Amino acid sequence: MSKVNENREIVSCISEMRAAGDYLYTHSINVALLSMLLGKWLKYDYLRLKSLVTSAFLHDIGKSRIPSEILNKPGTLDENEFAEIKKHCVIGYKLAESFPGMDEDILKGILQHHEREDGSGYPFGLRGDRIHEIAKIIAVADIYDAMTSNRFYKERACPFDVIDYIEKDHLGTLDHRITSTFLKNIASYYIGEHVILSSGDTGEIVYINPYHISRPIVKCGDKYVDLSAERSVKIAEMM
Ligand SMILES: [Fe+2]
Structure with a gap:
């Protein structure tokens, strides 16, 4: 501009x-x-x-x-x-x-x-x-x-932790339409990124769930881990 x-x-x-x-x-x-x-x-x-x-x-x-x-x-x-x-x-x-x-x-x-x-x-x-x-x-x-x-x-926060924080902590304080447009689009930049899960598995982000942006589907080997369903697992680190 x-x-x-x-x-x-x-x-x-x-x-x-x-x-x-x-x-x-x-x-x-x-x-x-x-x-x-x-x-x-x-x-x-x-x-x-x-x-x-x-x-x-x-x-x-x-x-x-x-x-x-x-x-x-x-x-x-x-x-x-x-x-x-x-x-x-x-x-x-x-x-x-x-x-x-x-x-x-x-x-x-x-x-x-x-x-x-x-x-x-x-x-x-x-x-x-x-x-x-x-x-x-x-x-x-x-x-x-x-x-x-x-x-x-000290280290940059994992983007999915930030997305999770904004989704949860700013519910009701930030405009919903603007926030979800932002988070959905930002998160989609990470499709194809390799991650380490808290379970120790490594995999690739393959799908951003529009209803749960901070918990995408991760493909680990030949299995798909849907983080929106498997609530005890999270993305521990971006590779
Ligand atoms: Fe300010």
Whole structure:
């Protein structure tokens, strides 16, 4: 989406983001790319896609104004520190509002990407249909990237564990249609991958069950292990 690069104000903010910490910079790019994929799977046209990608890329721009000792603090944050972090949505919205070429879709994505379907999100605790669709897409991409990055785990988490976590833990907080479109398509990239099961068997992922995305069918030698039926077995490792 090359036009984004022509916008000087955005470019200067990107270097501010880089200064705020490498994690924020790579996370912003990843969320923009994941959101672009998701927008395509949801059949977005070029203009909507452009707003989506711009919004996703800038979603955490407000964090560039949060003190770095809070932003990069290792370990858990106390209540006041968390309240500070939460301000990044409104700060980001106000910053982006001053850039040329920002439309309402872009701004809403930045402002609302931490709102949740059941009203448990922030900054306003909006529910379901009051949350802009672009913000809902960014929310899914944001959570997926945070969980698959190296930041919180020594090793990268197994993608099927992340899918399982999102399916279970975010039921009711993320938009169901957007989340299942994302997980189904992401999971299908792993068809043909070789895996080691917790039973010790090795095999190849051959089928993604649309009703149970985190538990595919794995072909081990000449037997098929349906992980949606064999609940005691899981994918232990991707090879
Ligand atoms: Fe955020």
